Structure formats: C-alpha cells, structure tokens
Amino acid sequence: MSDATHTGKRWIQHWDPEDTELWENGGKKIATRNLWFSIFAEHIGFSIWTLWSVLVLFMGPEYGLSxxxxxLLVSTPSLVGAILRIPYTLAVAKFGGRNWTIISAGMLLAPTILAAIVMEPGTPLWVFMLIAAIGGVGGGNFASSMTNINSFFPERLKGAALGLNAGGGNLGVAAIQIVGLIVISTAGASAPQIIFYIYLPLIVVAMTGAALFMDNIADVKKEGNAMREVLTDKHSYxxxxxxxxxxxxxxxxxFAFGLVLQNQFDRSPLQAAQVTFIGALLGSVIRPVGGxxxxxxxxAKVTLWTFLGMAVGTVLCIVASNADSxxxxxxxxxxxxxxxxxGNGSTYKMIPAIFRTKALAAVAEGESKETAMPRARRLSGALIGIxxxxxALGGLFINLxxxxxxxxxxSGVPAFVAFLVFYGLCFATTWAVYLRGPIVRTAEEKKAALAGAGI
Structure with missing residues (x-):
C-alpha cells in the first residue's frame, strides 16, 4: 500500500479494505483521514448548495419577489445539483478522489462571489436564478464524496462510514442556516454579504485540506462502464x-422550511430563521444513526419504518395546517x-450490501473473489451517484x-397530501422488493444474503 507511483505521490496503487492485515496495518488510518477531509469539503459544498434557502430570508418587499x-428560486440549485451528481460520480474515476475534491471545492468560489455581487434590491429574478443555478455545483459534491469514500472502507464499516460522510455533509445545510440566523439577528436583513465573507475563506480551507491530506485510489476506474452496467439492474431503479x-x-x-413558515404561519424572516436550522441539524446528525x-x-427494515415515520409526520403537518397550530x-x-x-443512512447502506450479496453469489458459483468484489464496489459506487x-430531484419536486x-x-396542505401518498408508495415498494422475500432467487444468492449482507 504505497503511494509512490508513476501517477503521482498522492496515489495509492493497491487498495483492498477487505484485507484485514492491510486494514489494521495502516489502512484504517488512511481511510479515516480521507473520510474527515472529505466530510469537511462536502459540508461546505452543501452550505453553498443551500445558500439560497438562507438568502431568500433577506429578500424583503424591496426586492419585488413574490x-x-x-x-422557484430555491428550486433552481436543487435541479442543477441533481443533474451534476452523475458527472461528479464519474469524475472520481477520471481525476481521482483527492484531485476532484480540490477541483470541486474550488468551483464553489464562483457562485459565492457572484451571489455577493448581485445580492441587492433591484436585481432581476433571472439574474438571481442564474447565480442560484451556478450554486448547484455544491450539490454535485455529495455524489463524488460518497463514491470516493465508498472505495476506502470495508463492507462491515460502510454503513457507518457513509453515514458519517453524508451526515457531516448534510450538516452544511444547518450550518449556513445558523450563520444566516446570526447575521439577521445581529446585523439585520440588509447585511447578507457577511455570509459570503464567512464562507469564502472556508472554501479555501477545504481545498487546502484536500490537497494536503487526501489520497487517490488507482483501482477506482470506469472499468466495464460501471454506470451503464448498473442501469441494467432493477435495483438501480x-x-x-x-x-x-x-x-x-x-x-x-x-430549501423550503423557512418559506413555508413565512407563508403558512406569517412568520417574519427572523422568526423563520430562528427555527429553520433545527430540522436540517437533527436530520443531519441522525443520518449516521440510520447507517x-x-x-x-x-x-431494508430500517428504511421501511422510516417511511412509516415520515407518513406520520406528514399527517401531523396536514392537521396542524388546517388547525393553524x-x-x-x-x-x-x-x-x-x-x-x-x-432513511438517508439506511438506504445508502443497502446499495453496497445488494452488490456484495450478488458478488458472494458469483463467487459461490465459481467466479474469483478478485474480480467479483471489485466489480461490486464499482457498481455500488456508480449506483450511489445515480x-x-x-x-436530489425530490428536492425540486417538493419545492415545486x-x-x-x-x-x-x-396553503401547503395539497402538497403534504401528495407527499403522504408518495411515502405510502415508498413503504409498499420497500416491503414488496426487499422484505417479502429474498431480493435474489438462486440458492447461492439466498445463502449469501443470509450470511450477513445486511440488506
């Protein structure tokens, strides 16, 4: 496990986290170091992606926006971020996880600087939407970060590692909302530029940390066109x-919480900002628990009960909206x-588990472990991106x-009714596909699943 290679000193040529000896003799330390710096860069990416959920709270009547x-404005970065997640996933194989973390973090400078320039009354809506669209680059960071970290950790630790990576990134949403609250409550709604002064240096820190402390894995390649291959599997859909x-x-x-509070319950920008971060904070912190x-x-079991809990929460929102509570x-x-x-943590745990189950079945049928397991890691990384x-498109649908x-x-009630129906469909799908019977039908695959794939 040397990082002295012809492709650069930060490249690891041979990496097999399932090798216990390698893992205990330095592998765990390397993976953990990459995890923490990946979390920080992804955290800043999420903050910039959701920047406009905070900036709209600064947009009073003088901005002339309904x-x-x-x-519509907060929907824009959600859409762009979703689209960018596919090429960001592929970028890890193309450039290396470390290298792409540096590049993708640097790209965050553009929407932050541009937002600082245009954030004032009189700016047309289309200009705001254009800058918000550029801010969508922060949404792509999640896919490349998760794909990269997926390659560093053994199967038995993927749930916790991916949960920490995603949860730490998701905390970027709560962090920028807390920053927005502090700015509104101290400097007032006319000083959004303070947010940019805080985040521009943090972006530079994320780039520097990735450059100094992260690694690329040479084995992470687009062999067999993993993205196209994984689309032939029903579980991708x-x-x-x-x-x-x-x-x-x-x-x-x-993206929507603050606006919903303002429109459903006539909260002021400050009143909305005082509570909007709570939901994102709790949802982020608990994500590793899901993993x-x-x-x-x-x-699958955790995901099933997650959708039931979300259905109950939606019913409460409908009742509360009608009762004005x-x-x-x-x-x-x-x-x-x-x-x-x-649910974010549990669903992402399911992805590598599904392909590991299939790889174990292939090994039982005679395929070598050396080919089956790397293929499983490639396909899970591809599906994580897809x-x-x-x-992420769900964020667009919710705001629309x-x-x-x-x-x-x-009122937001019609939207909540639609969400309730959708969660019912998700509950039924989880049960029908993953809990009613084994996800795979051969005896070997069933044995592999029962052996602890954890689906």
Missing amino acids: PADKF VMSFLYIGTFGSFIGYS WLADKLGG LPLFMTGFIGLFVFSGI AGAVG AFRSAFTSTG
Whole structure:
C-alpha cells in the first residue's frame, strides 16, 4: 500500500479494505483521514448548495419577489445539483478522489462571489436564478464524496462510514442556516454579504485540506462502464426511487422550511430563521444513526419504518395546517427531517450490501473473489451517484409542489397530501422488493444474503 507511483505521490496503487492485515496495518488510518477531509469539503459544498434557502430570508418587499418567485428560486440549485451528481460520480474515476475534491471545492468560489455581487434590491429574478443555478455545483459534491469514500472502507464499516460522510455533509445545510440566523439577528436583513465573507475563506480551507491530506485510489476506474452496467439492474431503479423519498425529502424541506413558515404561519424572516436550522441539524446528525442501525438490523427494515415515520409526520403537518397550530406543525415537520435523515443512512447502506450479496453469489458459483468484489464496489459506487442524482430531484419536486399549493390555495396542505401518498408508495415498494422475500432467487444468492449482507 504505497503511494509512490508513476501517477503521482498522492496515489495509492493497491487498495483492498477487505484485507484485514492491510486494514489494521495502516489502512484504517488512511481511510479515516480521507473520510474527515472529505466530510469537511462536502459540508461546505452543501452550505453553498443551500445558500439560497438562507438568502431568500433577506429578500424583503424591496426586492419585488413574490412567494412563488422565491420557491422557484430555491428550486433552481436543487435541479442543477441533481443533474451534476452523475458527472461528479464519474469524475472520481477520471481525476481521482483527492484531485476532484480540490477541483470541486474550488468551483464553489464562483457562485459565492457572484451571489455577493448581485445580492441587492433591484436585481432581476433571472439574474438571481442564474447565480442560484451556478450554486448547484455544491450539490454535485455529495455524489463524488460518497463514491470516493465508498472505495476506502470495508463492507462491515460502510454503513457507518457513509453515514458519517453524508451526515457531516448534510450538516452544511444547518450550518449556513445558523450563520444566516446570526447575521439577521445581529446585523439585520440588509447585511447578507457577511455570509459570503464567512464562507469564502472556508472554501479555501477545504481545498487546502484536500490537497494536503487526501489520497487517490488507482483501482477506482470506469472499468466495464460501471454506470451503464448498473442501469441494467432493477435495483438501480428501486433504490433511486426510495432515495427520492429519503434524501429528496431532506433537501427539499431544507430549501423550503423557512418559506413555508413565512407563508403558512406569517412568520417574519427572523422568526423563520430562528427555527429553520433545527430540522436540517437533527436530520443531519441522525443520518449516521440510520447507517449504524442498518448495519445492525438490515437496511431494508430500517428504511421501511422510516417511511412509516415520515407518513406520520406528514399527517401531523396536514392537521396542524388546517388547525393553524404552529407547535404541532413544528413537531410534524421536524419529525420529517429526523426520519428522512435515518432513511438517508439506511438506504445508502443497502446499495453496497445488494452488490456484495450478488458478488458472494458469483463467487459461490465459481467466479474469483478478485474480480467479483471489485466489480461490486464499482457498481455500488456508480449506483450511489445515480441514486444521489435522482434522489436530489425530490428536492425540486417538493419545492415545486409547495409553490403550486401556495399559489393555488394559499396553503401547503395539497402538497403534504401528495407527499403522504408518495411515502405510502415508498413503504409498499420497500416491503414488496426487499422484505417479502429474498431480493435474489438462486440458492447461492439466498445463502449469501443470509450470511450477513445486511440488506
């Protein structure tokens, strides 16, 4: 496990985290170091991606934007971030995990600087939307970070590692909302530029940390066109659908929470800012718990109960909206964040477990472990990127649903009813595909699943 190679001193030529001897003799230390610096860079990426969920709270009447305009504005980076997750996943194989972390972190400078320039009354909506679209680059960071970290850790630790990586990144949403709250409550709603002064140096720190302390893995390649190969597997579509329900909910509600409070309960920008970070904070912190529970109980079981919890939270939001009860609404909405956070961790644990199950079955049928296990890691990395991209589109759908509901009825209830139906479909799909019977039908595959793949 030397990093002295012809491709550069930060490249690791041979990496097999399932090799216990390698793992204990330095591998764990290397993987953990890469994990922490990946978390920080992804954390800043999430902050910039959700920057506009905070900036809209600074946009008073003098900006001339309607509630529908603001929902459209926060939907824009959600859409772009979702689209970018596919090429960001491929970029890890093309450039190396460390190298791409440096590049992708550096790209965050552009939307931050541009937002600082245009953030003032009189700027046309299309300009705001253009800068918000550029801010979508922060959403792509998640896919490349998760794909990279997936390669560093052994199967038995993937749930916790991916949960920490994703949870630490998701905390970027709560962090920038807390920064926004501090700025509004101290400097007032006319000083959003302070946010940019805080985050520009942090972006530089993320780039520097990745350059000095992260590594590339030479074995991470696009062999066999993993992205195309994984699209032939039915589980790619099922897991992407489920991830719309978990991560799509988390990011969509993160963008929309403040605006919903302002429009449903007539909260002021400061009043909205005082609570919007709570949901994102809890949903982020609990995400590693979802991965840990999936390691212990199985990802499908945890995911199933997650969707039931989200359905209950949605019902509370509907009842509270009709009764004009802010405390009950807050309970339901924060419950949605918490359960979506748990589901984020458990669904991502399911992805590598599914392909490990299939790899073990292939080994039982005569394929060599040296070819089956790396293929499983490649395919799981590819699906992590695809599911991340499709799941992020859920954030777009949620904000468009709220926009339509408030425009047509003045209430978010129709949107919540649609979400409730969708969570019911996710619950039924999880049970039918992963819990009603084995996901694979041959005797060897069934033995592999029972041996502890953890699906």
